[in-house]
Amino acid sequence: MSDPSRVVFNALRPAEDADAIAAALVRVVASGWYILGPEVEQFEAEFAAACHATHAVGVGTGTDAITLILRALDIGPGDEVITPPLSAAYSALAVMMTGATPVFADIDPQRLTIDPQAAAAAVTPRTRALLPVHLYGQSADMTPLLALAERHGLALVEDCAQAHLCTSEGRPVGTMGIAGAFSFYPTKNLGALGDGGAVVTRDATLAQRLRRLRNGGQTTRYHHEEAGANSRLDEIQAAVLRARLPYLAGWTTRRRQIAQTYRAGLTGTAVHVPPPYDDGHVYHLFPVLTPQRTAFQAHLLAQGVETLIHYPVPIPRQPALSSLHPRQCAVADRICGEVCSLPLYPSLSDPEVDRVIASVRSF
Numbered sequence: 001m002s003d004p005s006r007v008v009f010n011a012l013r014p015a016e017d018a019d020a021i022a023a024a025l026v027r028v029v030a031s032g033w034y035i036l037g038p039e040v041e042q043f044e045a046e047f048a049a050a051c052h053a054t055h056a057v058g059v060g061t062g063t064d065a066i067t068l069i070l071r072a073l074d075i076g077p078g079d080e081v082i083t084p085p086l087s088a089a090y091s092a093l094a095v096m097m098t099g100a101t102p103v104f105a106d107i108d109p110q111r112l113t114i115d116p117q118a119a120a121a122a123v124t125p126r127t128r129a130l131l132p133v134h135l136y137g138q139s140a141d142m143t144p145l146l147a148l149a150e151r152h153g154l155a156l157v158e159d160c161a162q163a164h165l166c167t168s169e170g171r172p173v174g175t176m177g178i179a180g181a182f183s184f185y186p187t188k189n190l191g192a193l194g195d196g197g198a199v200v201t202r203d204a205t206l207a208q209r210l211r212r213l214r215n216g217g218q219t220t221r222y223h224h225e226e227a228g229a230n231s232r233l234d235e236i237q238a239a240v241l242r243a244r245l246p247y248l249a250g251w252t253t254r255r256r257q258i259a260q261t262y263r264a265g266l267t268g269t270a271v272h273v274p275p276p277y278d279d280g281h282v283y284h285l286f287p288v289l290t291p292q293r294t295a296f297q298a299h300l301l302a303q304g305v306e307t308l309i310h311y312p313v314p315i316p317r318q319p320a321l322s323s324l325h326p327r328q329c330a331v332a333d334r335i336c337g338e339v340c341s342l343p344l345y346p347s348l349s350d351p352e353v354d355r356v357i358a359s360v361r362s363f
């Protein structure tokens with residue numbers, strides 16, 4: 001399985017958290033309660049506190065978190081939501097799942113998050129919301145985006161799937177707009193042992209609507225007030241996340257340390273390292289840019305270093321969106337052709353980090 005001669009791209013098997021996870025699993029199995037029970041309720045309180053939000057609502061996936069926020073805001077067919085072309089495609093697919101149309105605003109070529117000026121230019125009378133993505137662990141440029149939302153009366157929904165504990169000029173992500181969507185997909189900074197997601201918000205009415213929407217639109221048992229989804233964080237995943245949450249701050253510190261070592265070690269190499277814009281960066285990924293990406297990846301792999309591409313195809317170029325005839329984005333087109341992620345996760349050792357640096361330097 002794990003080849004010691006390789007620096008693998010990610011390591012998901014529990015390690016220092018293994019005993020806490022095992023205890024959590026045993027506890028839930030023995031409890032006889034598996035959906036919408038005490039573990040989810042307590043995780044919601046603990047995660048809201050960690051995010052400096054008032055409410056957290058556990059849902060099935062990060063994608064559902066975005067979809068359900070938009071639905072709770074009554075956004076749907078005929079409405080437009082402005083979102084970046086560089087992200088996991090799920091950001092835009094979540095918009096489409098509501099029946100609304102994703103409208104793409106190009107990214108800033110350095111920060112790689114949505115360009116606030118492009119977002120302003122994309123506003124039409126149909127625009128209802130902005131959906132910036134805090135990409136790779138770094139917040140979008142929120143101050144101008146919040147001003148834009150205010151100016152046009154738009155909802156600002158934050159895609160925080162890659163940004164657990166991230167801050168933007170000191171403000172916690174997920175608390176600046178009306179709501180933030182988190183994913184607990186296993187590779188995220190806080191990952192479950194399966195799918196999971198959560199919405200955080202300070203708006204009690206929105207939180208209440210989300211609790212209804214995630215549970216079939218039920219108000220009381222077997223009374224469906226509206227056509228909701230079936231999208232609940234389950235008790236086992238909630239218990240796993242509760243076991244892991246106390247480690248998250250330390251893991252984030254380690255991610256930042258590795259990123260600093262990479263930044264220092266990769267200056268003067270053939271690759272471009274996008275500069276950091278905010279100390280609140282939580283380094284979900286560590287992308288570098290090179291026009292010779294195919295050769296770069298092959299060179300690193302020959303040195304035993306695995307890499308991945310986030311993302312090879314801009315969302316508006318995905319076949320799944322072709323019938324929408326989305327606006328294409330030149331900066332995202334170029335970045336998707338050059339971007340390449342180096343391994344970065346808390347259990348990556350110092351010798352492994354040095355090996356990654358040496359393999360890049362020899363390219």
Ligand SMILES: *Cc1c(COP(=O)(O)O)cnc(C)c1O
Pocket residue numbers: 061062063064087088090091133159161162182183184185195196197
């Ligand atoms: C992972 C991810 C999602 C989707 O989350 P799931 O839990 O996989 O549904 C959405 N947006 C971004 C930016 C992501 O990285």
